[in-house]
Amino acid sequence: MISLFSLGKVRENMFTFAASKVMIMKNEKWKQQVFSYFLLVLGSALFAVGDVMFVNPYHLAPGGVYGLANVFNALWGWKISLAGICMDIPLLIIGTIILGPKFGVKTVVSVILIPVFTFLLESTWGYAPVIHDGSFFDTAVQSSLFFMDGDVQRFFMPDFFLNTVVSGLIYGVAIGVIFRSGATSGGSDIIAMIAHKYTKISLGTLVLIVDSIISLTTLVAFEDIRLPIYSIILIFIESKIIDLVVEGVKSYKTAFIVTDKIDEVRDFILKDLDRSGTVFAGSGLYQGAERKMIYVTLNRSDLVKLKANLRFLDPDAFVNVIESSEIMGNGFKALPTE
Numbered sequence: 140m141i142s143l144f145s146l147g148k149v150r151e152n153m154f155t156f157a158a159s160k161v162m163i164m165k166n167e168k169w170k171q172q173v174f175s176y177f178l179l180v181l182g183s184a185l186f187a188v189g190d191v192m193f194v195n196p197y198h199l200a201p202g203g204v205y206g207l208a209n210v211f212n213a214l215w216g217w218k219i220s221l222a223g224i225c226m227d228i229p230l231l232i233i234g235t236i237i238l239g240p241k242f243g244v245k246t247v248v249s250v251i252l253i254p255v256f257t258f259l260l261e262s263t264w265g266y267a268p269v270i271h272d273g274s275f276f277d278t279a280v281q282s283s284l285f286f287m288d289g290d291v292q293r294f295f296m297p298d299f300f301l302n303t304v305v306s307g308l309i310y311g312v313a314i315g316v317i318f319r320s321g322a323t324s325g326g327s328d329i330i331a332m333i334a335h336k337y338t339k340i341s342l343g344t345l346v347l348i349v350d351s352i353i354s355l356t357t358l359v360a361f362e363d364i365r366l367p368i369y370s371i372i373l374i375f376i377e378s379k380i381i382d383l384v385v386e387g388v389k390s391y392k393t394a395f396i397v398t399d400k401i402d403e404v405r406d407f408i409l410k411d412l413d414r415s416g417t418v419f420a421g422s423g424l425y426q427g428a429e430r431k432m433i434y435v436t437l438n439r440s441d442l443v444k445l446k447a448n449l450r451f452l453d454p455d456a457f458v459n460v461i462e463s464s465e466i467m468g469n470g471f472k473a474l475p476t477e
Contacts, residue, residue: 178317179320182314183313186256186314188256188260191219191261193269196268197303202327202354203327204223207353207356208223227326233329234332238333266286267288268302270301274296276294276295311383312380312384390439394458396458399430407452408433408435411448414436418432
């Protein structure tokens with residue numbers, strides 16, 4: 140017979156266990172928040188490095204308000220940090236009025252951090268290029284570019300291709316890390332979001348249109364066809380690096396397999412590939428015959444094995460393979476906790 144004391148002890152232990160579990164979850168959430176803000180600071184600092192040391196000296200404008208800020212800096216000497224925040228804050232306010240409070244605290248922090256780091260670099264490094272032929276000139280020579288050294292124009296021989304590749308890598312890592320923190324860089328993305336609300340054009344298309352228009356301002360400002368071309372190449376490299384940082388290097392494929400040898404194919408996936416999946420029952424559209432379909436997500440190497448063995452398991456199988464940009468759940472990336 141269980142005593143009242145024993146029942147009380149069991150309840151006490153259950154309560155202690157539950158409280159401990161809640162405390163662990165709170166600690167994990169706090170650690171994730173700290174790490175996300177670390178990523179936000181790191182991404183903002185890298186963005187400033189890419190902008191001041193690589194993009195600005197070459198008069199590039201790879202979209203965004205900081206693309207315009209670079210043009211304003213080269214034409215009229217405005218500080219990039221000041222021009223950037225003077226455009227970002229009104230856009231945030233207008234975006235909040237039109238779209239509602241979509242942007243969150245981290246985006247506001249990002250909008251503040253980027254100009255702070257940019258100002259620090261402007262004040263210490265200036266606008267001198269990192270990539271050049273090793274010498275500066277006081278007068279212009281053919282194909283040279285200039286940067287402002289205080290109140291003095293200095294000229295250098297550019298290496299557009301190398302600088303564009305490095306700029307795209309730094310920008311891509313910076314913005315990707317900012318996205319991983321749960322923030323956005325604000326700016327021209329807000330313009331695209333507002334336009335999307337009223338035009339119904341896809342957001343990706345609008346971002347591309349806005350950034351391309353900003354890139355074309357370099358042609359109007361400097362009358363140099365190289366600048367918008369290299370700016371657009373930079374945007375392309377940047378976008379690929381952002382995807383790599385945000386989604387990771389792993390590549391997954393999703394296969395839909397319609398087969399009459401359902402048991403053989405299922406056993407191969409479960410035992411040889413050590414993967415699971417889902418079996419759907421259906422019927423053919425033409426004859427109405429009952430068919431079964433396996434839905435399974437695999438990495439690239441497992442897909443190669445599956446295709447090679449399907450030739451023997453069921454040569455008449457119908458297989459549709461699609462790219463999977465992100466897979467979350469058991470056996471793959473963990474679901475987000477917030």
